[in-house]
Amino acid sequence: MRYESIAVHGGKEEDSGKRAVNYPIYLSSTFAQPGLDQFQEFAYTRGGNPTRSHVERLAADLEGAQYGLALASGMAATSLVFGLLRQGDKVLINNNVYGGTWRYVSNIFSNHGIEYEVVSDFNNYDFSNTASNVKMIFIETPSNPLLEITDIRKVSQEARKRGILTVVDNTFLTSYFQRPMELGADIVVYSATKYYAGHSDILAGLVILNQEELYLKLKFLQNTYGGILSPTDAFLLTRGIKTLSLRLDKHQKNALLAAQYLKRHKAVKDVYYPGLKSHKNYDIQRSQATGDGGVLSLRLNDGWDSKRFTANLKIFDLAVSLGGVESLICHPATMTHESYAPELQEKIGIDSKLLRLSIGIEHEEDILEDISSALKKAKL
Numbered sequence: 309m310r311y312e313s314i315a316v317h318g319g320k321e322e323d324s325g326k327r328a329v330n331y332p333i334y335l336s337s338t339f340a341q342p343g344l345d346q347f348q349e350f351a352y353t354r355g356g357n358p359t360r361s362h363v364e365r366l367a368a369d370l371e372g373a374q375y376g377l378a379l380a381s382g383m384a385a386t387s388l389v390f391g392l393l394r395q396g397d398k399v400l401i402n403n404n405v406y407g408g409t410w411r412y413v414s415n416i417f418s419n420h421g422i423e424y425e426v427v428s429d430f431n432n433y434d435f436s437n438t439a440s441n442v443k444m445i446f447i448e449t450p451s452n453p454l455l456e457i458t459d460i461r462k463v464s465q466e467a468r469k470r471g472i473l474t475v476v477d478n479t480f481l482t483s484y485f486q487r488p489m490e491l492g493a494d495i496v497v498y499s500a501t502k503y504y505a506g507h508s509d510i511l512a513g514l515v516i517l518n519q520e521e522l523y524l525k526l527k528f529l530q531n532t533y534g535g536i537l538s539p540t541d542a543f544l545l546t547r548g549i550k551t552l553s554l555r556l557d558k559h560q561k562n563a564l565l566a567a568q569y570l571k572r573h574k575a576v577k578d579v580y581y582p583g584l585k586s587h588k589n590y591d592i593q594r595s596q597a598t599g600d601g602g603v604l605s606l607r608l609n610d611g612w613d614s615k616r617f618t619a620n621l622k623i624f625d626l627a628v629s630l631g632g633v634e635s636l637i638c639h640p641a642t643m644t645h646e647s648y649a650p651e652l653q654e655k656i657g658i659d660s661k662l663l664r665l666s667i668g669i670e671h672e673e674d675i676l677e678d679i680s681s682a683l684k685k686a687k688l
């Protein structure tokens with residue numbers, strides 16, 4: 309089956325024999341066992357639940373992978389993967405990752421004796437001096453909020469030579485547009501809160517991988533930490549996935565039009581969107597992804613006011629998050645990336661002028677008209 313068909317039919321296993329076309333929600337914390345020395349697949353929902361297993365298989369199928377794990381949020385997924393690290397290990401991470409990931413790295417690693425190094429440009433990074441305690445490279449590509457692109461093939465190849473795990477946060481593109489494991493990565497993590505679920509109604513996280521030994525470790529941690537996806541949210545995630553390709557095609561179409569419009573507008577100083585030919589890593593993006601997603605960031609020129617622009621948008625709500633059907637705008641410096649110290653924000657470009665748009669699936673003309681009219685009103 310092809311991607312769109314797997315999204316509708318994947319992950320299925322025979323259930324109770326009632327032939328429901330939707331996989332049911334098993335709202336049961338515990339499961340009866342046949343006998344004292346006979347245990348069935350499911351025992352207790354923290355360890356496994358049929359509705360969760362279904363979406364885990366579905367997400368793995370979509371990625372062409374062996375294993376999936378579903379967690380209560382994207383951060384639960386990232387934390388689970390960081391749970392593989394031991395005292396003395398070191399992690400390399402790209403310099404603009406989601407604020408919650410940075411909060412973890414900059415606050416929690418030191419409690420566990422884990423070191424980290426922030427890499428400003430993996431594409432030109434010299435791996436020859438990589439310290440022997442580097443055990444993981446964590447990259448977010450496209451990155452949040454600056455839409456920087458990291459060459460997954462190159463990083464994975466260098467990492468593999470040195471026995472280092474490559475983990476990719478693929479939230480912005482999903483397996484519909486980018487398959488990091490096919491490019492050499494070991495583990496893919498997602499905030500499935502975003503495009504996979506797609507309707508801004510649940511939080512969810514996914515970890516996808518192929519290596520059995522790693523999967524068993526992560527499955528053990530999933531049951532031990534307990535941050536699992538609930539059966540009801542697993543059902544909603546499954547439902548969201550069925551329309552993922554349709555939504556993403558529309559998000560992307562609208563986002564490219566918005567990016568091109570903003571790029572031409574005199575009010576706009578910078579636009580960051582990997583689908584624009586002017587993006588500094590346009591070629592790398594073309595070589596590893598089949599699409600560019602629905603998120604873009606921008607800065608207005610002097611003479612136009614960001615607050616007025618934001619306040620005058622009618623279609624875009626001012627809210628964190630992305631990947632839902634509705635368009636949103638946010639101010640990363642104070643909203644999604646406030647965990648970065650102000651000096652660091654300034655250094656890497658998450659300054660007070662940066663705005664991030666999550667372009668929804670509304671009619672493209674309505675989106676462009678809304679942006680155009682808000683820009684007019686933003687003139688000082």
Ligand SMILES: Cc1ncc(COP(=O)(O)O)c(C=O)c1O
Nearest residue numbers: 381382383406452479499501512
């Ligand atoms: C790229 C990225 N990774 C991870 C997360 C964390 O996901 P969640 O909010 O589902 O915990 C987010 C949330 O915005 C994100 O944008």
